[in-house]
Amino acid sequence: MDFALGSDVEAFRMEVKDVIASTFTEDDHRRQHESGTFTSWPLYRALAERGFLERAVPGLGKGDPIELYVLFSELEKAGAPYESLAVTLCVAGIVNHVGTDDQRHRILPGLLSGEHTAALGYSEANSGSDVASIRTRAARSPDGGWVINGAKMWTTMAHVADWVLLLTRTDLDAPKHKGLTMFVLPLKTPGISVEPVWTMGDERTNATFYDDVRVGDDCVLGEVNGGWKVMTVGLSLERGVAGETNSGPTLLRHFHDWAERTNVLADSRVREKMARVAIDNEVTKLLTQRSAWIAGSGGMPTTEGAMTKLFANEAFQRAARWFQEAAGPEGLLRFDETDAAGDGWLEYEVRRATVLPIRGGTTEINRNVIARRHLGLP
Ligand SMILES: Cc1cc2nc3c(=O)[nH]c(=O)nc-3n(C[C@H](O)[C@H](O)[C@H](O)COP(=O)(O)OP(=O)(O)OC[C@H]3O[C@@H](n4cnc5c(N)ncnc54)[C@H](O)[C@@H]3O)c2cc1C
Structure with missing residues (x-):
């Protein structure tokens, strides 16, 4: 092949x-x-x-x-x-x-x-993996529009984005997946406020608050109480190919350049680790391409996307930690600090690698998907 x-x-x-x-x-x-x-x-x-x-x-x-x-x-x-x-x-x-x-x-x-x-306004402080349990409420107002009240967590880019896709609860009596409605609205709408949340991976995300936010029917995306269906469309479009599985080769290159300059490359144990990372990078690439290929052939790579993210996140975390350990104290130095291994990339990637297995679906949830759909476990 x-x-x-x-x-x-x-x-x-x-x-x-x-x-x-x-x-x-x-x-x-x-x-x-x-x-x-x-x-x-x-x-x-x-x-x-x-x-x-x-x-x-x-x-x-x-x-x-x-x-x-x-x-x-x-x-x-x-x-x-x-x-x-x-x-x-x-x-x-x-x-x-x-x-x-x-x-x-x-x-x-x-x-x-x-x-x-x-930006995506799905998760809340107590609803991430189980996103259907969100509590942000959208209620009909007497003038025919909607009033939204609630708080979202991890609304990344909300401080600079123009639009937010907002998952709300519109029917309190319906089963939790059935009483949800998706809205798409400008983040400048009065009543929305944004507070920063800093992550250890340098990236800023946000807590967002919705206080009596008034919008019209033109902001309802899909059907009222059909928000879960819109979520499903979103997940099918992600297709397991848009990012976060491609950092391994760059990390290896940064480490290689540093190891060559400092003669650490002479150590066969270091070269063996590098070879293992190169193999993991190749497997990650093929898993990502498999997801893309399935999507390109009209399929929906739900399980394959979970496999790709799980393998990629764990392999990257392993590689970043190995390389930082091999670099010793210089592996703890940040961008712009003298003698930082890999110009600071090794230190940064260890921090970023910690965040990756959480956002966009955690490692445990991906394991559940694979266990149920691929291995047929209960
Ligand atoms: C940097 C960052 C950016 C993000 N950006 C966005 C964004 O832009 N928009 C957005 O809507 N969300 C965003 N998220 C939220 C992200 O999707 C959630 O953090 C993630 O889904 C986990 O949800 P949670 O934080 O509520 O943890 P929880 O769901 O409370 O999970 C806590 C722990 O329990 C485990 N767990 C939970 N349920 C199960 C289960 N059934 N079986 C086994 N283990 C389980 C989890 O794996 C995890 O280890 C972001 C998160 C981060 C960290």
């Missing part, structure tokens, strides 16, 4: 690399780590100008999920911000799939031109 990607996909990869190299600078990199805001409008606009954003939106663009995989793989390998773009393209896909003509007309052009971004 030939695992190589086709020449058109490789040409697409070169174009993406070109855009990243010409628009994402060292200063941008420093700024995103200092501010915790991992986004870059110039980069997104440049990708949009070449038509890459529209092309990558699942169900809308003519690109296939292999291109989506290549786009996010190159962004992640370059240390460029990809999370906010992944969410934005997913929201664009959902609006395109279940939105009204008016919503498509109002929301999609900004998202696809790289001018606007979107």
